Amino acid sequence: MCWESAKTRHRVCLDDRPSLCLVGGCQHPPLACQGWWRGMHWSHHLSSHARHWGAAGREGGRRCSARHGAMAGPAPAQVGFRKGPGTLLSRLASRSQLELVLCAVAVSLALLLSVAVVTLAIQYRRDPSHSTCLTDACVRVASKILEALDTEMDPCQDFYQYSCGGWIKRNPLPNGRSKWSTFNSIWDQNQAIMKHLLENATFNSSSEAERKTQRYYLSCLKEQRIEELGSQPLMELIDKIGGWNITGSWNQTSFMEVLKSVSGTYRATPFFTVYVGADSKSSNSNIIQVDQSGLFLPSRDYYLNKTANERVRLGAGHAANSNRGNPWQWGASSTGTQLASPSCRLAAHPREVGAMISTEAGLGVPQVLAAYLDYMVELGTLLGGTPEPTRLQMQQVLDFETQLANITVPQAERRDDEKIYHKMSIAELQLLAPAIDWLDYLSYALAPLELADTEPVVVYGDTYLQQVSDLINDTDRSILNNYLIWNLVQKTASSLDQRFETAQERLLETLYGTRKSCTPRWQTCISNTDDTLGFALGSLFVKATFDRDSKAIAEEMISEIRAAFEVSLDQLDWMDEKTRQAAKEKADAIYDMIGFPDFILDNKELDDVYDGYEVSEDSFFQNMLNFYNFSAKVMADQLRKPPNRDQWSMTPQTVNAYYLPTKNGIVFPAGILQAPFYARNHPKALNFGGIGVVMGHELTHAFDDQGREYDKEGNLRPWWQNSSLEAFKNRTACMTEQYGRYTVHSEKVNGRQTLGENIADNGGLKAAYNAYKSWLQKNGEEKRLPALGLTNHQLFFVGFAQVWCSVRTPESSHEGLVTDPHSPDKYRVIGTLSNSRDFVEHFGCPLGSPMNPGKHCEVW
Incomplete structure (x- = not known):
């Protein structure tokens, strides 16, 4: 259990649950959701997708100007039909010019849609092998991918702009956000689910930990009580510990x-x-x-x-996106709360x-x-x-x-x-x-x-x-x-x-x-509750949302990616045999944890974890102080115990993943096991390009410039032969220099600070792509998605790139450059793919083009 942080709006509709639709964070009647989910774009938010400023950031921002009762802004326009006598011409003449324009646009769009459908039908009939996938899922995901593309951009010139240019145009920064990306969007969806669970009028859990979770959340929502108390709780606390020279005697x-x-x-x-x-x-x-x-x-x-x-x-x-912290995370901020x-x-x-x-x-x-x-x-x-x-x-x-x-x-x-x-x-x-x-x-x-x-x-x-x-x-x-x-x-x-x-x-x-x-108060309170009682909240989340079959599918993918990584180890000409064998043993020993820790579904075990933490529905400030005191006791309790290998440092609802070197373990919470990273009805090319690259990234962290210092048991000790170590350093120097040339607003990326994540990005992409090729050899080619004009190999790389579509303010970009161990999102795409010979081959990028500079930095 991780009790202290490790030195770590678009519309949302919830399907298959009581209707809930959020627009700009404010609640709308259930009818507003009908038919909306099916057309939702996957143009949403990881992490580095950091929770800026840790707990302070998650506790900030409590009020929506509309008090999360009605959406702020102008009233919706009323649209109806005119009534009364008259000829067709007279009625048309009485319509406004705007109405006529809108009608013309609607007719044009209908014609275009008809042409597209006919074209696809003809293509389908002409192709005896039916190589185009025309299921609802394939058509929807193809539409989302196409919408995100900038087809005017040559992919060999700027693959990030090619993959994300359309997404960037369609995704202005939401109000109050300094960054918006896929990870933010998924976290917003997860928050909406948790809100519904905690505010359910029939909430009646048999777990005391889950009941504490609801009490904590409700105490955070009681703004009137917080306003009544004002600064008194903190002033009393300061007096209790000896006073403050600024406000009085000390x-x-x-x-x-x-x-x-x-x-x-x-x-x-x-x-x-x-x-x-x-x-x-x-x-x-x-x-x-x-x-x-x-x-x-x-x-x-x-x-x-x-x-x-x-x-x-x-x-x-x-702005292009961009310890002892947790340098092993797939993205630096798990949920993107700011x-x-x-x-x-x-x-x-x-x-x-x-x-x-x-x-x-x-x-x-x-x-x-x-x-x-x-x-x-x-x-x-x-x-x-x-x-x-x-x-x-x-x-x-x-x-x-x-x-x-x-x-x-x-x-x-x-x-x-x-x-x-x-x-x-x-x-x-x-x-x-x-x-x-x-x-x-x-x-x-x-x-x-x-x-x-x-x-x-x-x-x-x-x-x-x-x-x-x-x-x-x-x-x-x-x-x-x-x-x-x-x-x-x-x-x-x-x-x-x-x-x-x-x-x-x-x-x-x-x-x-x-x-x-x-930011509506409920959203701030969900983040606070996640920080405090995250595994009890995760119990509610997992029981309501997680498909248990996903765990087995994810484990199979990890095995395939691990096997592909080990095949690559055999092909390295710079590594001696003794070090190679030790590296294989370490890869084999990597312990994977997927979805959630088992204890959260056992009420007694879950209650025991939070036993001793007192939570009242009446005092949010005191609940917070009680948690600080409780977490200190939990920390002390760990000292005389051996580390728990099954202990998680992320809650199940987190949209992130991580590698922990002292456990030689990788963790993939339930929160990230969803589209666009993974969906059961998506092509394997997208799943391997999404969650597959995430898995490869975390696995490669075991062999980056820091992870390589730990052996298969998770101990910091020298296990490399000197010749291989020198070769490794030479290859990582290439990557440090490469990323150090990239700039955001004339400010350079720190190639040393981001080295570990860059190694993981490059190694993860290669392992996932090789695993996809192995899957194709066993299962045969997949059907292509319609309308994209992409092979499935090309789709793999586009799927990888579109995970990193994002926008952020210049100030936020600067903050990322000086604090984040990850490169800006744009360069996580360009830097990684310009090093990939497989990418160059499948997109036919000529030698000397920006995406095929000739020199490829490669470690794993």
Whole structure:
């Protein structure tokens, strides 16, 4: 169970359930849904499709201006027939010019449709083998694919534009979103399903965990109660842990006590983060782990790198998409939920974003930091601070965070786990970073466990901890107090009243280039519930939606892709036999988990997981605090137990997938096992190009620049021969250089930061395509989809590319470039396919064309 995040609108109709139709997030009567689902486009949202700003983002954005009762905006037009006497000519003459135009358009479309149907019928009759698939499913998916294409673009010039140009035109950024893609869309659909389940008037679960889930969700919906309480819950909490220099008196001798409360009890992460997890060098045991942390803005670059930030100019043109976190995920944000804001303005097409604000000066560091400082000051004054003194003290906190940013190691420099892993005792940690009483702190955070100074810990980044200790010793205690309490404030403020959300809105506009949200409260509350009771919510979701046969089908596909990957291993001319054999053994040992963990369907086991977590329907803020305290206890409980191989770090409804190196395991939640990634009635070319590439991607993570350091048992140890290791590094250097040449708004992609994901994208595509070819050899050619003019081999590559169709604001693109371990979506397509000889062959791209540059970077 993953209790803490691992350093991680279009219309929706629900078929086969009580009718529910969502338009722009607001509910419409059931009749609005009739007949609509069948024509819905698969032009929707992964991840990197990140949940921006973690929990803070998921807790933000609580109100729709229409209060999710009726859709905001103009009333629908009334259309009817005129009555009364008159000749046909007189009645026609009385019609408006617009009506005549609309009639002409309708007639033209009807004629075109008739011609298309006749053409397909003739083609079908002339083809004795009936090689075109004309089932309803084939016609619908062909229509969606064709709609997304830009057939004016030469696929050998820009395959992303060819595959996604039509989708981009038809998908303006929804209100309040800084990014929109397939993953966002699927997550919105999943949220609508969960809303229906939790708001069902007949909800009567026999599981206490599921009942807690509904109580938590309903407490989040009680906006009137939240408004009545205002800032009082947080002010009382601050007083309870010793006060805040910004708002009143504080205990000047209580640094360690405040640190223990803020970090240990309420799970904020000032200075550093502490967690319990599998020991990378002894994966059958858990160990205390300490890593760098402490910044509020998305990355250190926002504090330090003025040049890069100032390049985020809002010029014309749509934005191409773009730890120790979880670098193994298929996409970085599982669900795509973002910080939301209550203010409203018209949605902008991605190309219009630049036109609307291109006259502004740009988003240099001073602008971002000024907006952040204003946000800090506003929250401080809402909690009782006086404006001018609050600004002065918050500036000191911001300066302190900037010093932390300066010693924070960039993610691109932390990709060698062997180098950053440092195992030591608590006593040795005390010598390394003496500003913290580590035995006192860890004993408190992991209570009721008894710890001694001989207890082992793993430190990731010993130099950082040494420097942060020096920084603490050199900083005035009042600034440290303000910084610690600020960490608590920013973690909890989004659970307070409207004023705090309005303050957040202004910062969001600067950071992500999006202002209008109108995110309905229910959507925010579903995301919060997923974060808190995600597996209990997943139990409801899986029982209502998941086709159990999908699990067996997915397992078969994984076996086929694994076999194809191992065949490729045999063909590598740069790998020695000993390393090759070990690699095969590791591939064979990869443990796959599909759909959901079994315990969620056993009421007793599910209830045991959440036993001890108290949930009230009356206090959302207290429910949140209770969860922080509960998750701290769960973390402590794990230390003396071996890691659970069947433990998941993603909830079943998540639209993502991941690889975990210490388990040598891959996970594919139920949330991603749906179209456009997978559908039972889709051609195999699309399924292999969709979920098949996802599976190949996660499998290849076991052999990327970080995953390759772990053996088949999940232990960090050297198992490569030196000759193969050098050859591997030479090949990955090619990929680092290739992706480092790509730019978004004149800002380069970081080829080092994205290396692992780029290796996985390339290896995953190759494994999935080879698996598809093997399937064809066993089963014969599939029928083609109608009207596309594509072979099934070409369809595989188009299906892969269209998964990554997306739009985002320039500000969001910049944020992705500096924080995301994945390349922008455009280059996940172009970079991968320009390295694929199979793609070049099937699209006939001439040597020297952009999609066939001649030099192909290939690792696996």
